[in-house]
Amino acid sequence: DTAVSQTPKYLVTQMGNDKSIKCEQNLGHDTMYWYKQDSKKFLKIMFSYNNKELIINETVPNRFSPKSPDKAHLNLHINSLELGDSAVYFCASSQYPDGGTDGYTFGSGTRLTVV
Amino acid sequence: GNSVTQMEGPVTLSEEAFLTINCTYTATGYPSLFWYVQYPGEGLQLLLKATKADDKGSNKGFEATYRKETTSFHLEKGSVQVSDSAVYFCALSDMNRDDKIIFGKGTRLHILP
Numbered sequence: 075d076t077a078v079s080q081t082p083k084y085l086v087t088q089m090g091n092d093k094s095i096k097c098e099q100n101l102g103h104d105t106m107y108w109y110k111q112d113s114k115k116f117l118k119i120m121f122s123y124n125n126k127e128l129i130i131n132e133t134v135p136n137r138f139s140p141k142s143p144d145k146a147h148l149n150l151h152i153n154s155l156e157l158g159d160s161a162v163y164f165c166a167s168s169q170y171p172d173g174g175t176d177g178y179t180f181g182s183g184t185r186l187t188v189v
Numbered sequence: 190g191n192s193v194t195q196m197e198g199p200v201t202l203s204e205e206a207f208l209t210i211n212c213t214y215t216a217t218g219y220p221s222l223f224w225y226v227q228y229p230g231e232g233l234q235l236l237l238k239a240t241k242a243d244d245k246g247s248n249k250g251f252e253a254t255y256r257k258e259t260t261s262f263h264l265e266k267g268s269v270q271v272s273d274s275a276v277y278f279c280a281l282s283d284m285n286r287d288d289k290i291i292f293g294k295g296t297r298l299h300i301l302p
Contacts, residue, residue: 078232107289114294115227115276115294115295115297116294116295117233117278117292117295119289122288122289129288130288130289164232164233166233168290170284171288171289172282172283172284172288172289172290173221173223173280173282173289173290174221174282174284175221175238175240175282176235176238177221177223177225177235177238177280177282177290178233178235178290179235180225180232180233180234181232182231182232183231183232
């Protein structure tokens, strides 16, 4: 199936731990994104990469570090997890950075719970 | 800068009611407009889109018309079902101005049987 897939789907961890979320797309898109969705469903863009190059780096604590080994993969590493990091994290991809006329394709999300 | 404003929810309707979720936008260029839907526990899915003025996007009984004169892209459905309960996001992309899609804050829709 063509898709954006992210793992894990659920992640429960203790404060202070370091964790990673992985994302892969097989759509042949050039641009990938990480979004954070809070409990009120508000979507906030965190990072985007175009052909492995970082193009968006919003105001995000430097405990969050994205890495794109190739244009089909975008991972998110989070150091020293805090309670406020609990959220759903979505990966997305598109052919063009602004979404063009086709918009973004989203993964199904990773629900991160920090206890 | 560009922005999207959509009606705050939650919106609660009975099954078979008529639905309108308002969305207005601010853009300096000629954006493409989208509606995304997020069902419980899932990611966002593209519901419909319109890429130029007066275009009508439609899918699954939902429709939205790109109105440049009123800078609006309201989502409508003639008869909602319980399965339409979800969060709906209006969004725009403006190739000449932004390097990302601008999303509205989302509108939660509850349909009662």
